[in-house]
Amino acid sequence: MIRFESVTKRYADGTVAVDDLTLEVPRGGITVLVGPSGCGKTTSLRMVNRMVEPTSGRVLLDGEDVAARPAAQLRRSIGYVIQHAGLFPHRTVLGNVMTVPRLLGWDRARARAAAMEALEKVGLTADQARRYPAQLSGGQQQRVGVARALASGPEVVLMDEPFSAVDPIVRAELQDEVRRLQRELGITVVLVTHDIDEALGLGDTVAVLREGGHLAQVADPATLLAEPADDFVASFVGRDRGYRALGFADVAVEPRPVPTARLGESVPAGAGWVLAVDEAGAPLGWADATGWGGPLTEQRLQRLGGLAPLGASARTLLDAALSSPSRRGVVVADGRVVGTVGADEVLAALGERR
Numbered sequence: 001m002i003r004f005e006s007v008t009k010r011y012a013d014g015t016v017a018v019d020d021l022t023l024e025v026p027r028g029g030i031t032v033l034v035g036p037s038g039c040g041k042t043t044s045l046r047m048v049n050r051m052v053e054p055t056s057g058r059v060l061l062d063g064e065d066v067a068a069r070p071a072a073q074l075r076r077s078i079g080y081v082i083q084h085a086g087l088f089p090h091r092t093v094l095g096n097v098m099t100v101p102r103l104l105g106w107d108r109a110r111a112r113a114a115a116m117e118a119l120e121k122v123g124l125t126a127d128q129a130r131r132y133p134a135q136l137s138g139g140q141q142q143r144v145g146v147a148r149a150l151a152s153g154p155e156v157v158l159m160d161e162p163f164s165a166v167d168p169i170v171r172a173e174l175q176d177e178v179r180r181l182q183r184e185l186g187i188t189v190v191l192v193t194h195d196i197d198e199a200l201g202l203g204d205t206v207a208v209l210r211e212g213g214h215l216a217q218v219a220d221p222a223t224l225l226a227e228p229a230d231d232f233v234a235s236f237v238g239r240d241r242g243y244r245a246l247g248f249a250d251v252a253v254e255p256r257p258v259p260t261a262r263l264g265e266s267v268p269a270g271a272g273w274v275l276a277v278d279e280a281g282a283p284l285g286w287a288d289a290t291g292w293g294g295p296l297t298e299q300r301l302q303r304l305g306g307l308a309p310l311g312a313s314a315r316t317l318l319d320a321a322l323s324s325p326s327r328r329g330v331v332v333a334d335g336r337v338v339g340t341v342g343a344d345e346v347l348a349a350l351g352e353r354r
């Protein structure tokens with residue numbers, strides 16, 4: 001869908017930001033450009049919407065050289081999200097999101113309806129739409145930035161470090177949101193980040209660049225972790241790549257039945273670890289009934305570890321087991337307890353995969 005063909009960008013001062021880049025961005029899905037600071041990620045991204053012109057080579061969009069399209073028209077047809085959202089401070093949130101539809105010549109009512117729909121998609125309310133950007137949190141402003149990029153219904157959305165200015169919790173929320181929107185709308189997202197974890201967590205395809213816009217490797221995250229092409233990629237993806245690869249490993253571990261009890265129910269002495277559940281079967285906490293018996297009270301409960309949804313990766317299953325006071329990871333489906341797994345069972349299942 002987007003193809004960089006031997007693209008080189010040399011800035012006026014002689015800096016070669018991108019050197020002979022050839023890269024295919026598939027239609028649909030999220031392609032991430034990742035690499036150390038100054039390796040030419042932003043320059044590469046901006047050559048797609050002609051904010052930067054290549055010195056040589058071509059960028060093709062649906063087989064057509066972007067240089068053949070008037071730059072302003074091209075830019076309006078491609079969503080663009082940047083760090084700190086880049087909103088107009090003197091326009092309301094709604095006004096900001098209406099910008100591109102209005103530039104496209106849509107009448108006010110249509111532009112407004114499209115903007116409201118886009119704001120709703122990113123989880124913002126009509127009340128927030130009336131505010132000015134400064135009256136929203138950083139994370140909400142970033143959502144407005146995403147809504148603005150989506151409002152005119154583009155097929156391609158470019159994102160340049162869209163989440164680096166927000167705290168880790170908000171960042172994780174926004175990443176989930178972008179993943180959901182990409183699936184829902186079937187758009188093609190090209191995202192730039194220097195954060196390898198963000199790249200691996202979000203990308204369907206990850207292109208690792210090194211200084212000078214050289215493509216070091218392009219692959220899906222699991223392949224990048226398991227088979228880095230060279231020492232640069234291996235060190236860039238990080239030292240604990242073996243462990244992180246578990247996040248992409250599906251394992252066949254059958255959850256084992258676990259003794260459960262509701263609060264107030266009597267637990268026989270010597271029952272060992274019992275999992276307290278509510279009426280719906282959702283886990284509440286663990287109780288160690290090794291040395292006592294009697295009614296299960298809230299005071300007896302120890303905090304749950306991480307929960308693993310049925311079908312979770314080896315990493316999530318292991319984390320559930322290792323963070324659990326009973327050392328048994330709780331597996332849930334629709335929030336209800338299905339059973340538990342132990343770290344040894346996960347490791348055994350991993351061994352069988354190889």
Ligand SMILES: Nc1ncnc2c1ncn2[C@@H]1O[C@H](COP(=O)(O)OP(=O)(O)OP(=O)(O)O)[C@@H](O)[C@H]1O
Nearest residue numbers: 011013015017036037038039040041042043044194
């Ligand atoms: N307008 C410009 N004029 C001259 N050199 C530039 C210009 N823009 C970027 N560069 C240089 O080109 C190289 C690549 O910059 P670019 O912003 O594309 O990298 P990046 O990988 O996105 O970096 P970062 O993660 O730090 O934003 C850098 O050496 C940068 O200093």
